[in-house]
Amino acid sequence: KAGVTQTPRYLIKTRGQQVTLSCSPISGHRSVSWYQQTPGQGLQFLFEYFSETQRNKGNFPGRFSGRQFSNSRSEMNVSTLELGDSALYLCASSLQPGGDEQYFGPGTRLTVT
Amino acid sequence: AQTVTQSQPEMSVQEAETVTLSCTYDTSESDYYLFWYKQPPSRQMILVIRQEAYKQQNATENRFSVNFQKAAKSFSLKISDSQLGDAAMYFCAYRSVQTGANNLFFGTGTRLTVIP
Numbered sequence A: 001k002a003g004v005t006q007t008p009r010y011l012i013k014t015r016g017q018q019v020t021l022s023c024s025p026i027s028g029h030r031s032v033s034w035y036q037q038t039p040g041q042g043l044q045f046l047f048e049y050f051s052e053t054q055r056n057k058g059n060f061p062g063r064f065s066g067r068q069f070s071n072s073r074s075e076m077n078v079s080t081l082e083l084g085d086s087a088l089y090l091c092a093s094s095l096q097p098g099g100d101e102q103y104f105g106p107g108t109r110l111t112v113t
Numbered sequence B: 001a002q003t004v005t006q007s008q009p010e011m012s013v014q015e016a017e018t019v020t021l022s023c024t025y026d027t028s029e030s031d032y033y034l035f036w037y038k039q040p041p042s043r044q045m046i047l048v049i050r051q052e053a054y055k056q057q058n059a060t061e062n063r064f065s066v067n068f069q070k071a072a073k074s075f076s077l078k079i080s081d082s083q084l085g086d087a088a089m090y091f092c093a094y095r096s097v098q099t100g101a102n103n104l105f106f107g108t109g110t111r112l113t114v115i116p
Helices: none
Strands: A005-007 A010-013 A019-024 A031-038 A042-050 A053-057 A064-068 A074-078 A087-094 A108-112 B003-005 B010-014 B019-021 B024-026 B032-039 B046-052 B064-069 B074-079 B088-096 B110-115
Touching: A005 A087, A010 A019, A019 A087, A019 A108, A031 A074, A042 A064, A042 A074, A053 A064, B003 B088, B010 B019, B019 B110, B024 B074, B032 B064, B032 B074, B046 B064, B046 B074, B074 B088
Parallel strands: A010 A108, B010 B110
Antiparallel strands: A005 A019, A019 A074, A031 A042, A031 A087, A042 A053, A064 A074, A087 A108, B003 B024, B019 B074, B032 B046, B032 B088, B064 B074, B088 B110
């Protein structure tokens, strides 16, 4: 069974631009969570989606948004990029929320210049 | 909010020896999950071991075992017979059961070096 895939793996953007990252969960998994990893703040939860609905959101500004499609694939969008948005963005999937292990993808490395 | 603390930024161990990584957490909840994740240089986060708070028995996965002390809110990871492939960042993480939320609260990580 294929693991969690994230595209693209690397991305370079300029301040003020917007970016969309994609995550395909393991087949059959319906819950997708997103995390931001930076050297300064560590790993921080962004949001969680299940059955195309956002169940939970972390403490991030409204520039960060996401969605989930009927096939459970998820995208996250960051608008008006800032230098501080440079990070590794990790996606994790599980069968359903609560009680199940989360499996992480390889991440997307976003660099904002 | 739940907080997870890993007080050892870096640790090293000789190959074949045993090492223990520390983790403490703060919560007012009675039921929760605790995890240890490994992140090698490839960046892929891999689940090492998990512990459910209502289970008194410490979890074990091959060379990996935990010492779960619920009253002390401590959750340490012991790696026995360390191998070169164990070199990585190790993150301790907490997830609530009561809220039903799926999000993990992570510690700041411990970088483990394995010396040949």
